[in-house]
Amino acid sequence: MSTYYASLFAEAGILLLGALSVYIILATGQLSLGNAAFMAIGAYLSSYLTVELGMPLTPALTVSAIAAGIIGVIVGFPALRLKGIYLAMATLGFGEMMRSFFINFPAMGGSGGFHGMAHISVGYIWAWAGGILVVLILVERSRVWLEMQAVHDDETAAGLVGLNTVAIKVGAFGIGAAVAAISGGLFAHHHVYIEPANFGFERSIDFVLATILGGSTLGLGSLIGAILLVFLPEFLRPIADWRLAAFGTLLILVLLVRRQGIVDRTLLRGLTFRKAAS
Amino acid sequence: MVNSNGKKSMLKVILNPSRLLGTLAVISLSAGSALAQAPEIALGAVVPSSGPFAEWGRSNSVTLKMLEKQTNDAGGINGAKLKITILDDGAKPAQAASSLRKLAGDEKVLAVAGPLTSSAAEVTFPVANEMKVVATSQASSKPGVAKLNRPWAFRNTIDEGMLAKTTVPYFKKAFNIKSVGIIFDAKDATAATVGKAIMPAALKANEIAIVNESDPLSFNTGDLDVSAQVTKLKSLNPDGVVVSADYSQAITVLREMKRQGLIKPVVGATQLISSAILKAAPEIPIIAPATFFATMKGEAAEKFVTNLQPLLRKESGLPAEIEPSMYDANIYEIVSMYIDAIKKSGVTGKPADVEADRAKIRDHLAKLEGFQGLGGPIGFNDDGDAIKAFYVLQGQNGAWDTKVRGCSSAPNHAGC
Amino acid sequence: MLWQQLVNGLTLGAIYTLLALSFSIVMGILGILNLAIAELFMIGGYFGFTLIAANFPLPVAVLGGMAGAAIAAMVIERIGYQPLRGTPVVTPMLSTLGFSIILQNVATNFWGSDPLQLPDEYLGRQYTLGPVNIGQMQLIVVGATIVLVTLIAYTVQRTTVGRALRAVAENREVSRLLGVSADRLTLFAFALSGALAGVAGVLIALHYGAITPYLGVEIGLKAVAVMVIGGTTNIWGALLAGPLIGVVEVLTVAYGGSQVRDFVVYGFMILILLLRPQGLLGGARSDQGQRV
Numbered sequence: 005m006s007t008y009y010a011s012l013f014a015e016a017g018i019l020l021l022g023a024l025s026v027y028i029i030l031a032t033g034q035l036s037l038g039n040a041a042f043m044a045i046g047a048y049l050s051s052y053l054t055v056e057l058g059m060p061l062t063p064a065l066t067v068s069a070i071a072a073g074i075i076g077v078i079v080g081f082p083a084l085r086l087k088g089i090y091l092a093m094a095t096l097g098f099g100e101m102m103r104s105f106f107i108n109f110p111a112m113g114g115s116g117g118f119h120g121m122a123h124i125s126v127g128y129i130w131a132w133a134g135g136i137l138v139v140l141i142l143v144e145r146s147r148v149w150l151e152m153q154a155v156h157d158d159e160t161a162a163g164l165v166g167l168n169t170v171a172i173k174v175g176a177f178g179i180g181a182a183v184a185a186i187s188g189g190l191f192a193h194h195h196v197y198i199e200p201a202n203f204g205f206e207r208s209i210d211f212v213l214a215t216i217l218g219g220s221t222l223g224l225g226s227l228i229g230a231i232l233l234v235f236l237p238e239f240l241r242p243i244a245d246w247r248l249a250a251f252g253t254l255l256i257l258v259l260l261v262r263r264q265g266i267v268d269r270t271l272l273r274g275l276t277f278r279k280a281a282s
Numbered sequence: 283m284v285n286s287n288g289k290k291s292m293l294k295v296i297l298n299p300s301r302l303l304g305t306l307a308v309i310s311l312s313a314g315s316a317l318a319q320a321p322e323i324a325l326g327a328v329v330p331s332s333g334p335f336a337e338w339g340r341s342n343s344v345t346l347k348m349l350e351k352q353t354n355d356a357g358g359i360n361g362a363k364l365k366i367t368i369l370d371d372g373a374k375p376a377q378a379a380s381s382l383r384k385l386a387g388d389e390k391v392l393a394v395a396g397p398l399t400s401s402a403a404e405v406t407f408p409v410a411n412e413m414k415v416v417a418t419s420q421a422s423s424k425p426g427v428a429k430l431n432r433p434w435a436f437r438n439t440i441d442e443g444m445l446a447k448t449t450v451p452y453f454k455k456a457f458n459i460k461s462v463g464i465i466f467d468a469k470d471a472t473a474a475t476v477g478k479a480i481m482p483a484a485l486k487a488n489e490i491a492i493v494n495e496s497d498p499l500s501f502n503t504g505d506l507d508v509s510a511q512v513t514k515l516k517s518l519n520p521d522g523v524v525v526s527a528d529y530s531q532a533i534t535v536l537r538e539m540k541r542q543g544l545i546k547p548v549v550g551a552t553q554l555i556s557s558a559i560l561k562a563a564p565e566i567p568i569i570a571p572a573t574f575f576a577t578m579k580g581e582a583a584e585k586f587v588t589n590l591q592p593l594l595r596k597e598s599g600l601p602a603e604i605e606p607s608m609y610d611a612n613i614y615e616i617v618s619m620y621i622d623a624i625k626k627s628g629v630t631g632k633p634a635d636v637e638a639d640r641a642k643i644r645d646h647l648a649k650l651e652g653f654q655g656l657g658g659p660i661g662f663n664d665d666g667d668a669i670k671a672f673y674v675l676q677g678q679n680g681a682w683d684t685k686v687r688g689c690s691s692a693p694n695h696a697g698c
Numbered sequence: 699m700l701w702q703q704l705v706n707g708l709t710l711g712a713i714y715t716l717l718a719l720s721f722s723i724v725m726g727i728l729g730i731l732n733l734a735i736a737e738l739f740m741i742g743g744y745f746g747f748t749l750i751a752a753n754f755p756l757p758v759a760v761l762g763g764m765a766g767a768a769i770a771a772m773v774i775e776r777i778g779y780q781p782l783r784g785t786p787v788v789t790p791m792l793s794t795l796g797f798s799i800i801l802q803n804v805a806t807n808f809w810g811s812d813p814l815q816l817p818d819e820y821l822g823r824q825y826t827l828g829p830v831n832i833g834q835m836q837l838i839v840v841g842a843t844i845v846l847v848t849l850i851a852y853t854v855q856r857t858t859v860g861r862a863l864r865a866v867a868e869n870r871e872v873s874r875l876l877g878v879s880a881d882r883l884t885l886f887a888f889a890l891s892g893a894l895a896g897v898a899g900v901l902i903a904l905h906y907g908a909i910t911p912y913l914g915v916e917i918g919l920k921a922v923a924v925m926v927i928g929g930t931t932n933i934w935g936a937l938l939a940g941p942l943i944g945v946v947e948v949l950t951v952a953y954g955g956s957q958v959r960d961f962v963v964y965g966f967m968i969l970i971l972l973l974r975p976q977g978l979l980g981g982a983r984s985d986q987g988q989r990v
Contacts, residue, residue, distance in 0.1 A: 007413065008384040015376055035788055082972050089731055089787050093926050094971045097964035100919065104961040107468055115474040117404060119430065123412065195375065197404040199471055202375075205919060209795060216792055237377075241370065245340070245599050245807055248332050248372075252799035256778055259793045263785050332803070334912055336811040468957055497954040504916035506906055507713070509706035510951035517699040530813045530910060537907050541819060541833060561815050562908070601810045 014126040014194050016234040017133035021187035022207070023214035023226035024140060029180040030220055031149070032173045033156040034083060035092040038099030039184045039211050044203035045072045045102070046185025047192040048112050054193070055120040065132070065189040069182040076181025080174035099208050106200040117199035124193045132186055140223040152176060184211075217258055219265025228266050321362035323631045325620055326385030327613065328396030328406070328417075330373035334530075338398060338609050340600055342420065343368050344593050345610040346395070349617055352589075359624050362631050366617065371397055378402035379409045386413040390636055392629065393418075393643045395616040398609065400424035400472045407431035414637065416620075416644050420612040423552050424472040425480065428666030436647055436666045438612045438619075440690040442476050442551045445571040445672060446484035448688040452674045453549040453569045454488050456685070459522045461491040462549070463515040465508070465535060466526035468500035476551045477526035485524075493518040503531055512538045522547045529556040536562040557605050560680050568677040573670055574611035574657050575682045583656045586614065615655045622646075622653060651696040663692035671698045701830045703952045704945060709836045709905070711944025712843035716898035717921035718928060718936040719850060723891040726930045727867040728884060729787055734774055734794040735895050736918025737801035742767035742896025743903035743913055744809055750820060750904060756838075763900035764893045770801070771892025775885050805911035813908040820904045835905045842901060844937075846894065851933040853890075863887060923967040929977020938978055 005013075022043060029036045046068045053064035079098060086094055107115045143149055154162040155172050163169045192198045210233060218229025236254065240247045258266065327346055331339035346366050353364045367389050371378035378397035385391045393416040397406050403422040410417035411434045418436040419428070425443050428435045453459055462485060466477025478498065485492055499511045512535065515523060523539070525532045525548050532554050539545070540563035547567045548554075554570040576587055590606045623629070623646035629639040652659040658671035667690070674686040691697040717739060724732045746763035750756070778793035821834040854860040865873040866880050873880050903909040924943050928935025943963060950959045970977065 006383070007387040008380060011380045011383050011409075015380070030788075082968075085972055086975060089725070089729060089791075090926070090971060090975060092731070092788075093922055094968050096919070097923060097967045097971075100964045101961050101968075104958065104964070107474075108957050108961075114478075115468055116424075116471050116478075117401070119404065123408065195379065195405045196408050197375075199401060199404075201401065201469060201471070212788065213792055213795070216788055220788075237372075238380075244331065244370065245336075246803065247370065249800045249803035249807075252796040252803070255799070256793050256796040259789060259796070260777075260781055263782055263789055332806070334811055334910075336806050338811075498957065499951070500956045502916060502960065504912055506902060506913065506917055507706075507710045509709070510703055510948040511956060513699060513702050513706055514952055533813050533815065533908050534906065537815075541822070542831065543824075556812075558812050558815070561817065599807050599810075601812065 010126045012234050012238060014129050016230045017126070017129040018187050018191045018194065019210065019214055019234060020133045020227055020230040021136060021183055021190070022211040023218070023230050024136060024223065025180040025184035025187065026211045026215045027180075027220060027223060027226050028140070028183060029176050030215065031152045031156060032176040033159065034173060034176065035088070035212070036095040036177075036180065037092045037205070037208050037212065038095035038097070038102075039180065040203040040205070040207035041099040041102035042072045042076060042181040042184035043188035043191065043207065044106055044200070045075060045181075046188030047198050047203070048106065048109075048118070048188075049185070050189030051118055051121050051192045051198060052112065054122070055118075061122075061124065061128075061189075061193060065186055068189050069185045072185030072188075073178040073182035077174055077178040079181070080177030083177060084170060084173060096205065096208070099203075099205060103200050103204055106203070113199070115200055117197055119197045121193045121196045123196050124190065129190050129194060132190060136183060136186070137223055137227060144223060213255070216265060217255070219262075219267040219271075221264065221268050222272070224272070225265050225267045232266070321631055323359045323362045323364050323624060323629075324389060324391045325364065325366045325617060326382075326389060326391035326394040327366055327368045327617070328371050328378050328381045328385070328394060328398075328402075329368060329613070330398050330402075331368075331370035333372040333374070335373045335398060337600060337604070338421070338607060339370060339373075340597065341594050341604065341607060341610050342396075342398070342613050344597050344600075345590055345606070345614050346617060348590055348593055349614055353621060359621055359631075364621070367391060371402060373399055373402065375399075375402045375405035378406045382406050382409050382415075382417060383413065386410075386415040390633065391415070392624065392631070392636065392639050393620045395613050395620070396420060398422070400427055403427050403435075403437070404471075407435035410434040415640050416647060418616045418619075418647075420616060421609045422472075424475055426665070432666055433648065434644060436662055436668075438616050438660070438668045438670075439552070440571075440573065440670065440672055441665070441667050442472070443480050443483075444690050445552065445688075446476075446480050447487075448672070448686060449549060449569060449571045449674050450481075450484040450488050450490070452686050453522065453547065454490055456569070456676070457522055457547045457567070459490055459547070461493050461520045462522045462524050463493045463499065463518050463520040464524040464526070465499040465501070465511055465515060466524075467503055467528065467531050469503040470528055470531070472551075473526045473528060473531075473553060474500075476553075477524065480551075481524050481526060493520045501527075501531075501535075503528070505531075506534065508535050508538050509542070511535075512542050512544060515539075516542055516544045520546065522549060524548075525550045525554065528553045529559045533559055533562040536566060536568075539563060539566060552608070554677075555608050555675065555682075557607075560677050560682070564679045566678075569685075570675055570677070571672050571688075572608055572675050572682075573668075573672045574608045575673075575675060576605035576607075577682060578657065578673075578684075580657065582654065583611070586611065586656050590614075611656045615653075615660060618655075619647060619650065619653055619660070623650075659696070659698045661695055661698075663690070663695055669695055669698060699829075699952065701828070703948045705830055705832055705836070707945035707948035708941050709839055709944070710947065711941030712840045713898060713902050713917070713940070714921055714924040714943055715843050715847065715936045715940030716894055716901075717917065718924035718940055719847060719933065720891045720895040720898065721921055721925045722928070722930045722933075722936060723850070723887055723894070725925065727863055727887050728779075730779065730794075731787070731791045731922070732774070732779075732794045732888075732891065733791060733918075734771075734778075734797040734801065735891065736914030736921075737798040737805075738767040738770055738892050738895040738914075739899040739902075739918070740805060740909070740911060740914040741770055741801055742899030743909050744805060744814075744899075745896070746900025747814060747816070747903050747909055750816065756821075756904075759904075760897055760900050763896040765896070767896025767899065768889045768893040771888045771895075772885055774892075775888035779888070780881070780884070802911050809909075809911065811911060813910045816904070816907045819907060833905075835901075839901045839905055842897065843940075846897065847933065847937045850890070850894070854933055859883070859886065920963065923963055926967050927970045927977060929979045932977065932979040935977050935979035942978075 219225025
């Protein structure tokens with residue numbers, strides 16, 4: 005594999021984690037348009053730990069994930085008051101606030117950016133991304149996931165049958181934030197330079213896009229979405245000046261043709277059946 | 283070679299059927315030369331042809347195609363044909379870095395021109411070191427970006443800190459400035475560094491008071507309305523104004539200054555240099571440093587403009603009245619320096635020698651002195667930034683005028 | 699200086715009001731965040747700019763920008779919203795994002811990424827009232843905003859089509875039983891919202907005298923905040939929240955906080971969402987959003 009493709013896969017791994025962070029929160033019926041903020045927290049905190057305190061990367065990522073998780077829980081509580089698109093807009097506001105905060109945070113370089121991180125390999129990125137994806141796919145078969153689905157489908161009913169909807173929703177925010185923070189930490193150590201502009205609304209929307217395009221009913225969907233979002237613009241290079249317009253058009257087409265996302269359970273079942281038959 | 287040329291031509295066929303016959307001829311020609319095994323020198327470029335800096339990237343591309351044709355028409359490089367592969371990064375750091383990997387890893391280019399922005403350079407230069415290939419930015423001027431990434435990173439630009447040391451004294455003298463107000467784009471890394479650190483230091487060194495020293499005035503890239511900031515500036519009544527922003531953002535500030543009647547001289551960094559900014563408020567004098575501008579005097583520069591301008595204006599996707607920019611000149615010089623290095627340092631261009639060839643280009647650049655650029659001799663200092671002539675320009679009533687000639691000289695290196 | 703800053707804030711607020719209203723027509727009726735509105739605004743601006751540069755009078759430019767953006771909005775509705783009806787709200791939101799990417803690319807290729815500028819101040823006359831300077835174009839922006847908001851409010855609250863719109867907003871199925879064509883009304887809502895964004899684009903492009911393909915990006919997000927603060931279900935909310943946020947922004951800058959301006963605005967939006975989710979003027983509770 006050429007280093008060019010390796011770097012694209014590294015990007016895809018980082019985006020996969022971002023997409024999963026949206027996916028986990030979405031699984032409880034909450035849409036977050038501000039996950040780039042958690043990514044920024046992970047990127048800045050882990051960079052601070054490795055560069056300024058000399059901590060090895062793996063524990064630094066773990067610490068960042070826990071810290072972002074706690075912040076996610078703190079954000080998750082007020083989020084309980086909001087639903088649907090209103091929650092989405094509140095998280096959008098949270099994202100913009102965090103970006104504004106890092107622009108005015110001189111200790112980590114402010115808008116001038118921060119560097120000094122050591123470069124990591126694509127293998128290390130995928131060890132995290134793949135590991136988290138596998139864990140998530142296992143969780144999808146567990147009772148916890150069924151409870152999350154219940155909250156997603158009908159929160160009132162879920163509460164009536166005795167589920168702790170508050171814990172489930174806030175917990176999802178916390179876990180989602182932690183996963184986004186790992187994505188941020190890996191981003192920072194892959195690009196070895198970060199600035200607040202890396203973590204704007206555009207990034208949050210990319211996460212949502214990867215989740216929804218790939219299929220928001222399965223963790224596997226985020227994988228497909230992330231790979232698509234990273235590789236598609238590269239493959240569209242030959243059309244030069246119209247590259248972005250073509251990307252926008254394909255995006256709309258995919259949504260029109262596969263409104264439930266590219267992969268869903270039906271598709272997956274179809275594929276496995278065919279395999280079994282042959 | 284057939285592949286990439288063929289692919290591009292095929293697309294043109296789709297987009298422009300009238301070129302069909304010509305394209306077919308090109309395809310057969312390139313197929314023919316491939317059969318003849320003509321030796322080829324591969325160089326690469328990373329430019330932002332889409333996104334907010336699309337105009338710069340597209341005019342950079344036209345410039346490079348012109349240089350490629352000029353070189354090949356004149357017999358190529360040591361008998362080999364020059365091929366420049368140009369990739370678009372959309373001004374996105376991640377795409378710039380992966381473009382460099384594609385150029386160095388897959389296309390096996392000997393050196394890369396670009397990327398354009400400082401944010402992209404911050405992410406791409408470390409990759410240049412990892413891949414051991416020279417990358418030279420045509421526009422990045424945020425302090426210290428090449429210095430952090432030696433030995434493979436270069437910039438054909440001058441550090442803003444050095445330029446401000448010449449710009450500010452001229453500004454002070456020309457307009458009898460005793461106090462200034464500073465306004466900057468807080469979201470733009472280069473503009474924020476200039477507005478928060480470089481300009482305040484240069485102003486203090488020249489004993490100019492900053493009226494809003496304790497209260498920095500900023501806005502964000504993309505803001506439409508800066509009326510509040512300008513009203514505030516006006517109330518502080520400074521003799522002049524520091525506008526630290528990319529020129530397209532600075533236009534918003536200048537138009538607002540004009541609207542509110544704050545007609546005070548403006549000083550800034552190289553980011554201000556453009557033809558567009560002259561139209562914003564012709565009555566407000568703008569002082570900024572540049573290494574090139576379209577109406578510059580001198581044989582090399584005038585010839586460059588005469589050749590390039592018609593090509594730029596013919597290109598679809600670029601405005602009809604476009605002029606060559608400083609970044610076109612810079613990228614032209616960068617690739618010219620690569621060609622010079624290849625000719626003089628025994629670069630073979632053979633696949634087996636690619637690593638040695640890249641090192642030869644790097645060593646040639648590091649030692650380079652007196653290369654004839656468009657505005658005078660060029661070399662590089664120990665930080666990888668250009669030692670070249672620069673000019674403090676005054677923009678007023680729709681034209682740039684040279685006021686001071688300076689040189690970014692460094693100890694133990696030839697000056698200009 | 700304070701009075702001058704208030705004038706600045708009110709002008710900015712008028713712009714926020716128009717855009718917020720444009721968002722809230724689609725949001726309040728269909729519960730959809732149309733992310734392409736920021737780009738409809740930009741496209742409207744380019745249409746108006748081109749017409750003014752070709753020496754057409756202001757009303758023609760405004761109509762041109764309005765029509766251009768309204769037609770684009772109708773295309774978005776037919777391709778990007780109508781076929782996706784019944785999906786979670788995030789899906790049509792992303793399809794409108796696709797349109798916003800396309801529109802930015804189209805504008806870059808047609809008009810360039812450099813700012814287009816008017817050679818001179820358009821209607822640049824200034825009026826002095828004591829310590830305050832007001833430009834002619836500023837007065838037009840503020841005046842047009844008040845007229846347009848009144849017009850929209852009248853349309854939605856007093857006319858048959860407005861009542862039908864509100865019926866659809868309440869319940870699509872019931873409106874069908876009442877014999878209202880929900881499909882045609884949705885198209886109308888998009889067109890109305892687009893027309894408003896287009897007018898805003900023309901006025902703003904002329905007021906500031908410069909335009910780029912990325913004109914709508916930052917201001918679009920702000921307008922979402924303004925819409926939320928005003929309340930998505932009440933037309934008059936935007937008329938209150940726009941100037942409020944405009945003045946808050948301007949005063950933050952005036953009193954030394956230009957760097958924390960966005961932090962303040964978005965923080966305010968979140969507070970409003972948490973403490974008064976229906977917005978400042980919203981009547982009914984509107985936080986029972988659709989499922990995502």
